[in-house]
Amino acid sequence: MRPRPDRLPPLARALLGAALHGAERxxxxxxxxxxFAGRAQRxxxxxxxxxxxxQVANSLPSMVTRGWFxxxxxxxxxxxxxxxxxxxxxxxxxxxxxxxxxxxxxxxxLALAVLTLGLGIGGTTAxxxxxxxxxxxxxxxxxxxxxxxFWNTYDWSEAEMAYLRPEWPGxxxxxxxxxxxxxLRREGSPPRMVPGIAASAELFDMLGVRPRLGRxxxxxxxxxxxxxxxxxxxxxxxxxGGDPGIVGTVVQxxxxxxxxxxxxxxxxxxxxxxxxxxxxxxMRPDNRSGNYALVGRQxxxxxxxxxxxxxxxxxTRLREQFTYPSQWDKTRNAQLTPLRDYLLGPVRPALLxxxxxxxxxxxIACANVAALMLGQLRGRASELALRVALGAGGRRLAQQLLxxxxxxxxxxxxxxxxxxxxxxxxxxxxxxxxALSHAVTADWTLFGSALLIALAAAILVATAPxxxxxxxxxxxxxxxxxxxxxDAHGGRLENALVVGEVSLALLLATGAAVLIRSVEKLHxxxxxxxxxxxxxxxxxxxxxxxxxQRWPQxxxxxxxxxxxxxxxxxxxxQRLPLRGGGDNWGIAVEGKPELPSSTTAVRLxxxxxxxxxxxxxxxxxxxxxxxxxxxxPAVVIDExxxxxxxxxxxxxxxxxxxxxxxxxxxxVGVVGxxxxxxLKEEPGPGRYLLIEQSGYVPPSLSLLLRxxxxxxxxxxxxxxxxxxxxxxxxxxxxxxxFERLVALAMGxxxxxxQLMTLIGALALVLGAVGVYGVVSHFVNRRRREWVIxxxxxxxxxxxxxxxxxxxxxxxxxxCVIGLVASVALTRFFASLLxxxxxxxxxxxxxxxxxxLVAGCLAALVxxxxxxxxxxxxxxxxxx
Amino acid sequence: xxxxxxxxxxxxxxxxxxxxxxxxxFGMNVRREIEEVTGRSVAIGAVYATLDRxxxxxxxxxxxxxxxxxxRRMFALTRSGAAALAESRAMRERxxxxxxxxxxxxxx
Numbered sequence: 001m002r003p004r005p006d007r008l009p010p011l012a013r014a015l016l017g018a019a020l021h022g023a024e025r026x027x028x029x030x031x032x033x034x035x036f037a038g039r040a041q042r043x044x045x046x047x048x049x050x051x052x053x054x055q056v057a058n059s060l061p062s063m064v065t066r067g068w069f070x071x072x073x074x075x076x077x078x079x080x081x082x083x084x085x086x087x088x089x090x091x092x093x094x095x096x097x098x099x100x101x102x103x104x105x106x107x108x109x110l111a112l113a114v115l116t117l118g119l120g121i122g123g124t125t126a127x128x129x130x131x132x133x134x135x136x137x138x139x140x141x142x143x144x145x146x147x148x149x150f151w152n153t154y155d156w157s158e159a160e161m162a163y164l165r166p167e168w169p170g171x172x173x174x175x176x177x178x179x180x181x182x183x184l185r186r187e188g189s190p191p192r193m194v195p196g197i198a199a200s201a202e203l204f205d206m207l208g209v210r211p212r213l214g215r216x217x218x219x220x221x222x223x224x225x226x227x228x229x230x231x232x233x234x235x236x237x238x239x240x241g242g243d244p245g246i247v248g249t250v251v252q253x254x255x256x257x258x259x260x261x262x263x264x265x266x267x268x269x270x271x272x273x274x275x276x277x278x279x280x281x282x283m284r285p286d287n288r289s290g291n292y293a294l295v296g297r298q299x300x301x302x303x304x305x306x307x308x309x310x311x312x313x314x315x316t317r318l319r320e321q322f323t324y325p326s327q328w329d330k331t332r333n334a335q336l337t338p339l340r341d342y343l344l345g346p347v348r349p350a351l352l353x354x355x356x357x358x359x360x361x362x363x364i365a366c367a368n369v370a371a372l373m374l375g376q377l378r379g380r381a382s383e384l385a386l387r388v389a390l391g392a393g394g395r396r397l398a399q400q401l402l403x404x405x406x407x408x409x410x411x412x413x414x415x416x417x418x419x420x421x422x423x424x425x426x427x428x429x430x431x432x433x434x435a436l437s438h439a440v441t442a443d444w445t446l447f448g449s450a451l452l453i454a455l456a457a458a459i460l461v462a463t464a465p466x467x468x469x470x471x472x473x474x475x476x477x478x479x480x481x482x483x484x485x486x487d488a489h490g491g492r493l494e495n496a497l498v499v500g501e502v503s504l505a506l507l508l509a510t511g512a513a514v515l516i517r518s519v520e521k522l523h524x525x526x527x528x529x530x531x532x533x534x535x536x537x538x539x540x541x542x543x544x545x546x547x548x549q550r551w552p553q554x555x556x557x558x559x560x561x562x563x564x565x566x567x568x569x570x571x572x573x574q575r576l577p578l579r580g581g582g583d584n585w586g587i588a589v590e591g592k593p594e595l596p597s598s599t600t601a602v603r604l605x606x607x608x609x610x611x612x613x614x615x616x617x618x619x620x621x622x623x624x625x626x627x628x629x630x631x632x633p634a635v636v637i638d639e640x641x642x643x644x645x646x647x648x649x650x651x652x653x654x655x656x657x658x659x660x661x662x663x664x665x666x667x668v669g670v671v672g673x674x675x676x677x678x679l680k681e682e683p684g685p686g687r688y689l690l691i692e693q694s695g696y697v698p699p700s701l702s703l704l705l706r707x708x709x710x711x712x713x714x715x716x717x718x719x720x721x722x723x724x725x726x727x728x729x730x731x732x733x734x735x736x737x738f739e740r741l742v743a744l745a746m747g748x749x750x751x752x753x754q755l756m757t758l759i760g761a762l763a764l765v766l767g768a769v770g771v772y773g774v775v776s777h778f779v780n781r782r783r784r785e786w787v788i789x790x791x792x793x794x795x796x797x798x799x800x801x802x803x804x805x806x807x808x809x810x811x812x813x814x815c816v817i818g819l820v821a822s823v824a825l826t827r828f829f830a831s832l833l834x835x836x837x838x839x840x841x842x843x844x845x846x847x848x849x850x851x852l853v854a855g856c857l858a859a860l861v862x863x864x865x866x867x868x869x870x871x872x873x874x875x876x877x878x879x
Numbered sequence: 880x881x882x883x884x885x886x887x888x889x890x891x892x893x894x895x896x897x898x899x900x901x902x903x904x905f906g907m908n909v910r911r912e913i914e915e916v917t918g919r920s921v922a923i924g925a926v927y928a929t930l931d932r933x934x935x936x937x938x939x940x941x942x943x944x945x946x947x948x949x950x951r952r953m954f955a956l957t958r959s960g961a962a963a964l965a966e967s968r969a970m971r972e973r974x975x976x977x978x979x980x981x982x983x984x985x986x987x
Contacts, residue, residue, distance in 0.1 A: 019924070027951055028923060031907035051920075059924025 122419025142208025170310025211262030255544030409458025502814025512760030530614030620669030807859020
């Protein structure tokens with residue numbers, strides 16, 4: 001009977017066939033088919049199949065491991081060897097062992113290649129890991145593409161919410177929320193503020209997220225008079241002991257009892273990952289102070305046109321009920337932003353710019369290693385010639401190059417993974433991620449992506465030498481191997497690599513230069529403040545403290561801070577300059593009823609505030625001891641307000657609305673203007689009230705300490721300890737220096753600038769190394785030619801000129817391409833720039849000049865070496 | 880036989896099956912022989928892996944031949960393979976000496 005392996009079920013045949021090799025495959029398949037057929041006859045097809053599959057399942061593991069190790073164990077049988085068709089894997093394993101040996105013989109090349117690639121891989125992996133966690137991971141909400149944020153963020157009132165909520169055309173749900181940090185006091189740890197959100201009852205239903213324990217807010221949880229409830233984040237629940245029985249219990253938050261209704265699942269965050277607790281907030285129809293943001297879910301299938309109609313109806317209803325001053329009219333600029341853009345939009349350009357920068361570094365590193373490999377290939381011409389003579393085909397040589405590149409890639413991948421792990425935390429803190437950095441952690445996928453990136457890089461690296469092999473460069477090199485290296489052409493691929501590398505490096509350098517110029521301009525912005533040596537401690541009073549008790553407490557606190565070493569002034573305010581807008585109150589001027597209604601920044605301060613921050617007095621006086629509770633309300637205005645409301649007049653002695661109580665307050669002095677909101681906004685008008693006189697002490701204050709000698713950071717810990725020791729009802733929220741606040745106010749630009757400068761410098765070094773390598777190879781190839789020419793009368797200077805000229809041509813070509821590319825590409829991070837155009841000529845010129853100088857220097861080294869070569873030695877040299 | 884490489888149970892079975900099948904000792908036949916005599920189902924992959932191991936220990940040697948018209952990889956016991964079998968059996972019998980399992984099972 002002729003065996004028929006095709007009688008075996010195809011899947012079983014394929015599986016067994018894949019695990020077996022060469023002659024053995026045929027033998028075993030035939031035997032299995034025979035036995036299978038016999039069994040089918042004897043015991044029926046079902047039993048035969050059962051038997052077959054048990055055989056396959058039990059055989060595969062041992063067959064696969066055996067097949068894998070065969071090539072390397074040397075255990076293979078002679079019989080198996082004699083019948084050709086050995087393992088396909090074997091040649092690869094042999095190549096890998098060969099590549100390992102040959103790499104070990106070239107440790108410098110190995111180290112250079114692995115480090116260069118590893119650096120690129122590590123950087124790219126780390127940034128990719130962060131970008132993936134922040135930008136690509138789905139938001140932790142159901143069908144998050146339906147979620148949108150409303151316009152006029154943090155400008156909606158409870159009255160508007162209460163009026164609109166019975167009917168949301170076009171939406172399946174809308175919730176209002178605002179930040180509301182709560183005071184958490186626990187046994188055995190200092191009181192602190194926990195970031196929280198006060199929200200309307202719709203929040204969790206609208207987001208479509210079910211708590212892990214208990215429930216979210218019940219409908220009506222935000223009714224006036226309803227029991228206050230709280231939903232905890234997983235992290236806060238863990239911190240409180242992780243007891244599932246916490247649901248339904250009452251906790252003390254901010255001195256108020258709140259019933260815990262639920263605990264959210266671990267990955268949930270809203271609106272940013274730092275938030276630990278969500279509180280139900282009564283929506284009072286009569287509360288018109290606006291500080292809520294609205295987030296909604298569009299009705300499924302709502303088209304753009306339908307949403308436009310819906311918004312029009314919504315604004316019409318708003319206009320019917322409320323009146324808005326023209327500059328704050330929210331019925332005119334109705335606009336929805338996808339929630340994803342709203343939450344992640346601010347970090348995207350910075351992340352993408354860094355990711356692109358790192359990717360470019362990786363490309364440069366690949367080009368460098370590819371050029372290195374090409375050079376090695378030429379250096380090994382004799383060896384390769386021998387192997388071709390012995391019968392190695394071009395395909396086999398290409399396979400060897402690929403294996404070498406993949407090995408390099410694997411080593412570099414391991415180096416890169418370690419670098420990525422080490423650099424991850426550093427990068428997370430260096431990137432302007434804000435609260436989103438809480439959602440980013442390094443996990444094992446980092447290692448996987450490092451290896452994947454390394455593999456891609458290795459294949460990229462191998463392309464150049466393999467290409468050169470196929471184009472016949474090698475054959476040419478081989479035929480010249482004994483001719484004294486007098487070939488004029490060759491190395492074109494190497495040149496192309498270097499030109500590409502230089503243009504990429506220039507791209508990064510211009511990116512960095514443009515950002516440096518932006519930061520320069522931001523630094524030049526006049527803040528109106530002397531920031532050096534000012535320590536800032538943000539504190540919050542617990543809700544238990546009666547309002548009347550707050551001022552004595554704050555005053556005692558300030559007095560306790562005064563004796564700290566080096567402290568010359570202490571002061572407090574409710575909102576520091578550069579910390580964004582807010583606390584803008586309406587203003588009226590006595591005797592000028594015709595002024596349109598408008599607002600100015602209002603800052604509640606203590607007496608030493610101006611001296612402490614170095615805000616100069618322009619006319620009149622500052623607050624003094626005569627300004628007390630009960631005396632005539634005094635107000636200090638800044639020069640921007642003076643110019644706007646009292647053009648050409650002396651405002652001192654005039655009266656404006658007080659704001660805290662009915663009636664007028666007298667202007668006692670005019671001080672310098674200050675950047676109330678931020679560095680990028682024009683300083684707006686502002687006025688100052690004395691906390692002590694006003695009788696109003698906001699629950700959250702920023703305490704300021706001026707340290708003589710300037711070391712503000714050094715005193716922060718002492719200040720925090722002093723505060724903790726002197727009060728148990730006041731929690732420290734944040735302790736920092738004013739200089740750090742200024743840096744923060746520069747926004748992502750400064751941090752991206754620092755990263756980009758680093759990346760640009762790296763690109764410069766890598767680019768210079770590339771130029772150096774290629775020019776050295778060029779020199780090596782031409783050495784004999786020059787030596788002979790010099791013997792015939794060419795001056796060494798001419799050789800020098802030729803070599804440097806070569807380098808300059810390469811770098812110049814790269815610069816031109818890079819300039820064009822950077823003009824085209826830098827505008828993508830225009831949102832990070834301030835006061836500079838993406839094609840800033842100064843930045844472009846500086847970047848190209850740096851690169852040209854670095855390139856020339858890199859070319860000079862081999863050139864000098866070439867011009868000093870001893871002709872006799874070179875001619876005697878055997879390659 | 881070397882002290883550090885005693886025969887495993889399955890190795891011993893395979894080696895014995897090679898002897899029993901004699902001139903027709905190839906993978907599938909060895910498998911069938913073990914199955915028929917022991918009554919246990921044996922995977923072909925395990926047989927081949929064991930035969931390879933035994934060849935590496937030089938207890939069997941393999942060669943190509945055509946026992947029934949088809950070229951196959953055939954196995955034959957070597958001298959050291961025979962010694963290993965003998966040693967294995969002797970060791971086992973030494974161990975069995977004085978052991979009455981039936982008594983322990985309550986039959987004797």
